Amino acid sequence: MPQKISSPSFFIGKGDDSLISFGSGQPDLPPPKGAYSILKHYKAFKYGLIQGEENLRSSLAREYPNAKPEHFVITNGASEALDLVLRVLSRPGGRILLPRPYYYSYPHNVLYAGMRPAYYDLDKNGKIDFEIFKKAVQGCRAVIINSPSNPTGTVQEIATLKKIERLCGTLGVYVISDEVYKDLIYVRKNYLIQGEKVVTVNSFSKTYAMCGFRVGYLYSKNIEVIEKVIEMKTHTSMNTSIVGQAMALEAMKSPRSYIAHHVKIWEERRDMIYGGMHDLGLELWKPEGAFYVLPKLKNPNRVVNDLYYKYKMIAYDGTWFGAPDRVRFSYALDISKIKEGLRRLKTFFGGEYKKY
Amino acid sequence: MPQKISSPSFFIGKGDDSLISFGSGQPDLPPPKGAYSILKHYKAFKYGLIQGEENLRSSLAREYPNAKPEHFVITNGASEALDLVLRVLSRPGGRILLPRPYYYSYPHNVLYAGMRPAYYDLDKNGKIDFEIFKKAVQGCRAVIINSPSNPTGTVQEIATLKKIERLCGTLGVYVISDEVYKDLIYVRKNYLIQGEKVVTVNSFSKTYAMCGFRVGYLYSKNIEVIEKVIEMKTHTSMNTSIVGQAMALEAMKSPRSYIAHHVKIWEERRDMIYGGMHDLGLELWKPEGAFYVLPKLKNPNRVVNDLYYKYKMIAYDGTWFGAPDRVRFSYALDISKIKEGLRRLKTFFGGEYKKY
Numbered sequence: 001m002p003q004k005i006s007s008p009s010f011f012i013g014k015g016d017d018s019l020i021s022f023g024s025g026q027p028d029l030p031p032p033k034g035a036y037s038i039l040k041h042y043k044a045f046k047y048g049l050i051q052g053e054e055n056l057r058s059s060l061a062r063e064y065p066n067a068k069p070e071h072f073v074i075t076n077g078a079s080e081a082l083d084l085v086l087r088v089l090s091r092p093g094g095r096i097l098l099p100r101p102y103y104y105s106y107p108h109n110v111l112y113a114g115m116r117p118a119y120y121d122l123d124k125n126g127k128i129d130f131e132i133f134k135k136a137v138q139g140c141r142a143v144i145i146n147s148p149s150n151p152t153g154t155v156q157e158i159a160t161l162k163k164i165e166r167l168c169g170t171l172g173v174y175v176i177s178d179e180v181y182k183d184l185i186y187v188r189k190n191y192l193i194q195g196e197k198v199v200t201v202n203s204f205s206k207t208y209a210m211c212g213f214r215v216g217y218l219y220s221k222n223i224e225v226i227e228k229v230i231e232m233k234t235h236t237s238m239n240t241s242i243v244g245q246a247m248a249l250e251a252m253k254s255p256r257s258y259i260a261h262h263v264k265i266w267e268e269r270r271d272m273i274y275g276g277m278h279d280l281g282l283e284l285w286k287p288e289g290a291f292y293v294l295p296k297l298k299n300p301n302r303v304v305n306d307l308y309y310k311y312k313m314i315a316y317d318g319t320w321f322g323a324p325d326r327v328r329f330s331y332a333l334d335i336s337k338i339k340e341g342l343r344r345l346k347t348f349f350g351g352e353y354k355k356y
Numbered sequence: 357m358p359q360k361i362s363s364p365s366f367f368i369g370k371g372d373d374s375l376i377s378f379g380s381g382q383p384d385l386p387p388p389k390g391a392y393s394i395l396k397h398y399k400a401f402k403y404g405l406i407q408g409e410e411n412l413r414s415s416l417a418r419e420y421p422n423a424k425p426e427h428f429v430i431t432n433g434a435s436e437a438l439d440l441v442l443r444v445l446s447r448p449g450g451r452i453l454l455p456r457p458y459y460y461s462y463p464h465n466v467l468y469a470g471m472r473p474a475y476y477d478l479d480k481n482g483k484i485d486f487e488i489f490k491k492a493v494q495g496c497r498a499v500i501i502n503s504p505s506n507p508t509g510t511v512q513e514i515a516t517l518k519k520i521e522r523l524c525g526t527l528g529v530y531v532i533s534d535e536v537y538k539d540l541i542y543v544r545k546n547y548l549i550q551g552e553k554v555v556t557v558n559s560f561s562k563t564y565a566m567c568g569f570r571v572g573y574l575y576s577k578n579i580e581v582i583e584k585v586i587e588m589k590t591h592t593s594m595n596t597s598i599v600g601q602a603m604a605l606e607a608m609k610s611p612r613s614y615i616a617h618h619v620k621i622w623e624e625r626r627d628m629i630y631g632g633m634h635d636l637g638l639e640l641w642k643p644e645g646a647f648y649v650l651p652k653l654k655n656p657n658r659v660v661n662d663l664y665y666k667y668k669m670i671a672y673d674g675t676w677f678g679a680p681d682r683v684r685f686s687y688a689l690d691i692s693k694i695k696e697g698l699r700r701l702k703t704f705f706g707g708e709y710k711k712y
Contacts, residue, residue: 239568
């Protein structure tokens with residue numbers, strides 16, 4: 001009897017060629033060539049600044065309005081940025097408001113930081129209902145906003161985000177804005193959430209396909225938070241990999257066409273998987289950003305197990321993301337594989353799934 | 357009026373040529389050439405295993421007795437290893453026993469993990485007095501052992517370490533053994549602390565001069581701890597930089613002569629600075645490992661300020677390491693600079709210091 005699948009980590013390292021993975025959320029397209037160009041003659045080895053290399057922070061500052069290098073801390077991916085900011089904001093009994101469905105690490109990060117997650121549900125369109133948010137946010141220490149969202153693929157309305165900025169500003173609630181998919185939006189430009197108590201979490205992983213190098217950052221005009229993060233990082237990991245930072249700097253020098261070209265590819269894949277699932281009769285949101293679909297399905301854990309053991313397909317149980325009636329499919333893979341995956345799904349829905 | 361120096365971070369980024377830095381503890385000699393050889397054709401970019409690359413863990417397993425790849429987790433330097441293990445061992449009100457003088461991050465790491473540091477003093481030779489240790493360890497959740505020690509430069513007696521192994525085993529107290537200087541010992545081979553509740557923290561930073569790449573690891577036969585660390589790292593930073601790990605693997609392939617050659621250089625420098633300071637009449641321990649001397653000095657903060665502002669020398673206030681009557685000098689620098697530093701110190705002791 002096969003092992004029952006209980007978390008995304010089950011799939012780590014499982015990747016033979018006949019397997020089609022709609023699992024892990026990482027670009028399959030390579031980073032800009034420039035990122036590798038610096039490696040040939042790379043010779044540095046000493047500690048870097050805990051805050052991150054000055055040249056990389058200067059380059060980032062040019063991408064944000066009225067930003068300065070001192071507003072950034074370079075981190076081991078967005079994960080460490082999130083971990084550090086939650087830890088420095090930690091208060092005994094503090095509650096952190098999360099949208100549901102949520103990125104599956106959020107509740108863990110909140111608990112690891114010694115606080116408690118609180119939740120509100122996105123509406124039937126995968127959007128924030130401001131009235132519901134308004135009630136839920138009262139008394140919270142901070143709120144995590146994730147637009148575009150992993151796993152929903154939705155992008156929040158600018159009007160809503162502005163209302164959240166104002167409300168949290170008035171209440172003195174910190175906004176941690178996870179914008180790691182800011183460059184992968186199909187419907188509009190990214191809206192940067194701003195404010196005195198706003199901390200933006202971002203990464204080079206998705207924009208420049210550099211997941212494995214673990215270079216992310218946080219950005220805030222709140223110097224007190226920045227300084228506390230640097231102080232903590234001094235003791236918990238020191239500088240982020242100097243070679244990873246050098247690669248990230250070179251990646252940022254690539255022409256905007258690198259990103260535009262990728263978005264076009266993502267959009268084709270999005271159309272393929274969304275159209276295909278829609279034709280199979282599934283109820284799902286049309287992705288506006290990122291690279292995930294989250295169709296409604298009965299008994300998602302059984303679906304995930306059947307797909308893996310009977311159809312050699314990896315998909316993630318929505319339960320892991322706070323969506324116990326859905327399954328997440330990442331479409332970060334070649335269009336031919338998406339097609340084959342849809343074919344297998346059709347067989348599955350015509351067969352096993354009918355008996356659920 | 358110059359800014360008063362209050363922590364090691366004051367010196368970060370301060371490094372003009374006339375300045376002699378006995379500050380930061382990092383090798384000035386370069387990593388093995390092999391570490392860079394893989395960069396030329398490096399093309400990977402995807403997420404790696406959270407636990408660390410299998411080939412690197414296999415290579416490490418060959419260096420430890422009866423070890424297997426699954427006993428290791430590759431981390432963002434020893435700092436992250438320490439942070440993660442303290443966080444997974446965290447209990448409300450838990451006390452972590454630290455030697456004094458201690459590595460300056462330890463108390464911070466303990467507090468960040470939601471526990472409290474407890475201290476015992478090393479004896480007048482910079483060694484652990486087992487009877488004192490025995491009393492202090494009662495009721496503690498874990499103890500951190502650091503041999504060779506930063507900042508004392510001392511290596512603990514094997515007989516004492518064996519007694520600590522036995523006592524902690526009996527008491528059920530975890531031993532976190534920070535052995536990052538294990539390959540830089542002048543007096544004997546390293547003694548690996550072992551046991552069911554032992555977690556060894558180590559790094560490629562000192563042995564292979566790879567500080568900036570931030571590749572460290574923890575090693576334990578306690579699979580429960582290993583699994584909890586992996587689970588936490590999944591959410592707090594994911595895999596350690598894949599390119600850093602590839603470089604570390606190549607570094608491990610260098611001949612043992614790389615390390616032996618370096619130890620010889622360190623020993624010459626040790627003799628130079630220890631002899632020089634001894635001749636200046638300072639009271640200090642002769643380093644048995646690592647690359648620090650910690651002479652007794654009145655008013656260490658004033659010493660550090662005077663040396664920096666009047667003599668263009670960086671040294672660290674012992675207070676930052678729990679030694680308020682000492683100053684730490686790292687001798688990770690060229691012998692000509694050590695000589696010049698000793699010359700400046702002689703002038704300082706003949707001048708300003710007399711008026712303290």
